[in-house]
Amino acid sequence: MVNRRRSETGEGRAVEGRAVEGRGDEGRAFAYDAFISYSHAWDKHVAKAFQSALQGFDRPWYRPRSLKLFRDETNLAASPHLWQEIEQGLTRSRWLVVMASPSAARSPWVRQEIRWWLTHRSADTLLIGWTDGTLVWDADRASFDWSRTDALPHEEMAQAFGQEPRWVDLRWLRSPEQAGSDPRLIECVAEFVAPLTGKSKDELIGDHVRQRRRTRHWVQATVAALTTLLLIAVAGGITAYNQRNSARAQTLVSQSRQLVAEASSISDTQPDLARQLMVQAHRLAPTAEAVGALVESYAMPRVIRGRGHVHAAAYSSRGLLAVAEHGVRLFHPARMTRPVSLGPVGRPVTAVAFSPDGRLLALGGADGTVRLLDVTDAGRPDTLAVTSAAADRGEVLVLVFTSGGRLVAMTEKGGSVLDGRDLARSTSLDALPGQPVAASPKGDLIATQEPVTNRLRLWTLSGSDRPRLLATVTSPSDHIFRSPQRVLFSPDGQTLAVAGGDSRVRLWDVADPDRPVVRPDLHVQSRRGVHTVAFSPDATTLATGDSDGAVALWDVSDPLRPRSGARLTGHTAMVGSLSFSPDGQTVASVSADGSAPDNATVRLWAVSGSERTSAFTTLPTAGTFPPAFSPDSRVLAAGGEPTTVWRVSGTSAPRLTATLETFNFGGQATAFGADGHTLFSGLPVKAWEMADPANPRDLTPGTTRTAGAQDLGLNPALPLLAARPGPGEAVQLWDISSSTRPTPLGTLGDADTGDESPLLSYQAVTFSPDGALLATPSREGVVRLWRVARGARPTPAGDLPAAEGRTTALAFSPHRRTLLVGDDSGTLTMWDVSRPGSPVRKGASARHTGAISGLAFHPGGEFAATVGLDGRVRLWDVGDPARPAEVTSLSGGGLSPFATVGFSPDGRLLAVSGDGGTRLWTVDRTRILQRLCAESPRITRTQWTQYLPDRPYDPPCA
Secondary structure, X not given: OHHHHHHHHOOOOOOOOOOOOOEOHHHOEOOEEEEEEOXXXXXXXXXXHHHHHHHHOOOOOOOOOOOOEEOHHHHOOOOOOHHHHHHHHHHXXXXXXXXXXXXXXXXXXXXXXXXXXXXXOOHHHEEEEEOOOOOOEEOOOOEEOOOOOOOOOHHHHOOOOOOOOOEEEOOOOOOHHHHHOOOHHHHHHHHXXXXXXXXXXXXXXXXXXXXXXXXXXXXXXXXXXXXXXXXXXXXXXXXXXXXXXXXXXXXXXXXXXXXXXXXXXXXXXXXXXXXHHHHHHHHHOOOHHHHHHHHHHHHOOEEEEOOOOOOEEEEOOOOOEEEEOOEEEEEEOOEEEEEEEEEEOOOOEEEEEEOOOOOEEXXXXXXXXXXXXXXXXXXXXEEEEEEOOOOOOOOEEEEEEOOOOEEEEEEOOOEEEEEOOEEEEEEEOOOOOOEEEEEOOOOOEEEEEOOOOXXXXXXXXXXXXXXXXXXEEOOOOOOOOOOOOOEEEOOOOOEEEEEOOOOEEEEEEOOOOOOOEEOOOEEOOOOOOEEEEEEOOOOOEEEEEEOOOOEEEEEOOOOOOOEEEEEEOOOXXXXXXXXXXXXXXXXXXXXXXXXXXXHEEEEEEEEEOOEEEOOOEEEOOOOOOOOEEOOOOOEEEEEOOOEEEEEOOOOOXXXXXXXXXXXXXXXXXXXXXXXXXXXXXXXXXXXXXXXOOOOOEEOOOOOOOOEOOOEEEEOOOOOEEEEEOOOOOOEEEEEOOOOOOOEEEEEEOOOOOOOOOOOOOOEOOEEOOOOOEEEEEOOOOOEEEEEEEOOEEEEEEEEOOOOOOOEEEEEEOOOOOEEEEEEOOOEEEEEEOOOOOOOEEEEEEEOOOOOEEEEEEOOOOOEEEEEEOOOOEEEEEOOOOOOOEEEEEEOEOOOOOOOEEEEOOOOOEEEEEEOOEEEEEEOOHHHHHHHHHHOOOOOOHHHHHHHOOOOOOOOOOO
């Protein structure tokens, strides 16, 4: 066997062959061109490489090998008759190739193969490949010099050759890798192939070289073709990949828009689920619809789920919300998700009221008891006293803290007036005919309801606290619901609201309680009547809650002409209680949503006056001058009549820190300098040091302003200030390198003296982000561009072609020379002014129905905000200048004509200044998403399956 032979000799054998059709010497048929005899110990790898080179020599790549060689590793099978098979291989071979080396000379198998060949064949058909050792021919003796030759066996080959045999030096060939890279192999292989094939060496090498060249050309052509096919396939794959990604993106966009639409449809009835859907919509694709929904999301009511039946909810003057159920929970406005629970306090709490200073909380129980707690530290309420003054008279329905420190408790059977400092001291109201239903904020008036006629009587408690009848008033219907807050005095005590069962609310002017004057009734859209009413702290807004679960808002600032406002329709059952937050910007409504009382919820609605709003707050400012943020976004100067300074950093509510001296006639525009702590205003220019916003320091005390300046523009790179004194007046340029001595540099062009009346434009002066260009309206109503440089007078750089309307607002993109132009036709146009002399119009949109009065770019450059004389505040996606797309029309709590807009430099806030104050929106999507997740429980699997059936469950707020 082959393995046995190798184990016995420590060598391998190598012989391979090929069948040859034809006959050799003596007419024999040969299957192999040559038999390779070699030593496994030394020449195994060389023999393999040499065999491969021989078989591939002068052979086209598409034809089988031209020579067949016998080598034992590939031709011998496992057999007990090893020599017999080797002998068969020798017999069927025409030539013997001996790989000469000292190892081969010592190998008994190589020696036996040589003996057999010299015995049965001729030395003329024996070829030698010299792989190692010494091989020396002695020409004089016509034999090898055996004293020095060790690469061939002496005994077998001493008399084999009569003349010098042919051998080839292969000592350089020691690895198969050399067979493909060493050029010497061609000549060596040709030496062997020539006698095997009967061709000359030169002819073989020439054919081989031509064949190699032809093969190389074929390979190159094949590679080129395959490369072309590969590129086509790759291009097709990339196209398919892009098409697939495009299809996926379109699918995500479609799903995102669908989720936004579905979230919008349930935003009031299921606000928690709507918040989750909005987050998922933005997660799938941040489309314009998704971004708009996020910015508008503050308008969705926040939901507090009751622990059992919720009887009432009330705000304190400090913003604390108390929810009365079996116990009481206190909610801090900044920590709505972490309430303080007071736990059960005897019987269920049926009424709550805060003292005017917000330090005391009164709780009325179902057993008629009244508890007084100190909530100065809302985290650690302290019980001060408990009284049973109203015991045996039924549950406490209404509690009213008066400004004089008294507490009025009213039940179905009577009531008491308690001393807030000593609850043991009380005055009974049982002597009053009828049921006490309301008390004035001062505590000097009590309203009672007659049990049969449902008329209301007004009583005074002044003087000796003995009630005295003042007047009788009628309700809007014969039936008045017996529920808390059905009759209510306004916070100023001058108006009495009475809810009726026929869906009307009657207002009485009780400024003179002896002679009440009836005002126009409010007609509520309800099928079964109004149950509860509530006044805003400033008494200008009235909220009504009806049996259908709706809350209606009314503007009653003019009682003679009340106007209906927003209708809030989120509850599914009767609204039993209403309360305004101390700033009047939130309404809390209580309802037993669902078929069971345990489903009661408190909904918190964001409002501004009698309208809903998506702004998170409204600052009480006066004037429509552009809001000015400090570069670090922590300070806001707003209004202008006068200018007020606000802290707007962090997550807390904005805080008023200072009021600046204001130009008396018409107010003033302001702008922060690039240093972040200097505020400029007026003409001549005045400056304030704002390092401490609570204590502004006048840097120009000797300057007397003659104009407030309608519009200011600060250069972001140079110490320059551009100011427009007023409508139609020329723009002035000021050097503000010294904040204590601003210096005028002259005016730009002429004043607007055209035939048309000059328009008010508060945001029509703007510098490019590199400070090299200034854009202003010209007297023709178009936009003029000026080149600006330090120490040089501005020069005209170009004009934007005239449009249909005159320019009213301008804003540069923060990252490139893209100019946004608003005009008096309500059209928003985007211009590329990178080449000022040849501006290019990119795109436009006309969504406003009146002139655009305010315009601002978001610091990120992808969004812009506008406000027009139509009062609409619109947010735009301007990422593609050729297609400005409206993202949303912001619900700001009413219209804002002649308003102005501004973004904070950190991109977190949008401010809109108008006659109704300065409204602030959160436009930071990251913070909005965090808030939405914090305000709503995680979407359930069932809800996910309903709205996203084709996607695996993956909650966005996990």
